[in-house]
Amino acid sequence: MSTTNILNNDQLFLFSVKAVILAGGLGTRLQPYTFFIPKPMLPLGNKPLLEYLVEWLIKSKKINEVIICVSYLHRSIEDYFEDGTRFGINIKYSRSDRPLATAGQLKTAATHLKEPFVCLYGDSVYEFPLDKMIENHFKDKAFISMALSRYKTNLKYGFIELSGHENLLVSEWKEKPEISGLINIGCYVFEPEFLDLIPVSTSFGMDEAVRESIKSKKKVKSFIVEEGSFMDIGDKKSYLEAYKLYVKKLGKI
Structure with a gap:
């Protein structure tokens, strides 16, 4: 039976969970x-990116252990964080010998995860x-809670609207229109x-596993965060922007 279904409201505020960081890409x-x-150690x-994540998890007060899923250049991560004593939290590692995509990485830590847990991208x-997100997950008795952020951007090209079923006449030209919506920011409570939805030792994306949950009518809840609460460091441009920002912050100390 899921822990979500057996905790009462008073117990929610005392309950703590494990957190998994996916750091094997x-x-x-x-x-x-x-x-x-490795990217999480840039x-x-x-300090390295991954250290900010560990500190954020510790700050939440709801995390009692961190499991880091590693693969590529794993030694540099393991040697830096060791068992977590230096950071004040227990850290364990789940290692794969090859990249397995996000959900596939998570599956490697399955033996450590018998209760609800937090998962985030490295x-x-x-x-x-995060405390609030965890509490809401239990209160809502959710199967998955996903952190989402509002996002808007201008498309790279002009969009052309057509009218007429046969002539396909051009009716409107929208030059580089702005689109907006909610995006997944890679932090979940599961x-x-x-984990039963993820195949073993297979490259499997988190989107595939979440879509399977939705298809199976599982309760997938959103947790919308404020703008500016998340910074993606997925490519060189975003990394350099983040690096400059943190160097600037460091100069104010």
């Missing part, structure tokens, strides 16, 4: 920076109340049964 969009350093200011920085 190749970081191909950040080459050549990632030829010798520096931001005076290439972002988060600044939102019930342990979610």
Whole structure:
């Protein structure tokens, strides 16, 4: 039986969970920076990206253990964080011998995850109340809780509207229109049964597993965070922007 279904409201505020950080990707969009350093260990200011994630999890007060899923250049992560004593939290590792995509990476930690847990990607920085997201997950008795952020952007090209079924006349030209919506920011709370949807030792995306949950009528809840609560560091442009921001912050200390 899921822990979500047996906790009462008073117990929710005392309950703590494990957190999994997915840190095994190749970081191909950040080459050549990632030829010798795994993406989660790239520096931001005076510490690696992954250290900010560990500190954020500790700050939440709801996390009792961190499991880091590693693969590519795993030694640099394991040697830096060791067992977590230096950071004040227990850290374990789940290692795969090859990249397995996001859900596939998560599956490697399945033996450690018998209760609801937090999962986050190792290439972002988060600044939102994780405690609240965890509490809402239990209160809502959700199968999955997904952190989402509002996002808007202008399309690269002009969009052409057509009218008429046969002549296909051009009726409107929208030059580089703005689109907006909610995006997934790579932070979740999962019930342990979610792992049953992920095949073993297979490259499998988180989107595939979540879509399967929706198809199976599982309760997938959203947790919308404020703008500016999340920073993606997935490519060279976003990394350089984040690096400059953190160097600037460091200069104010």
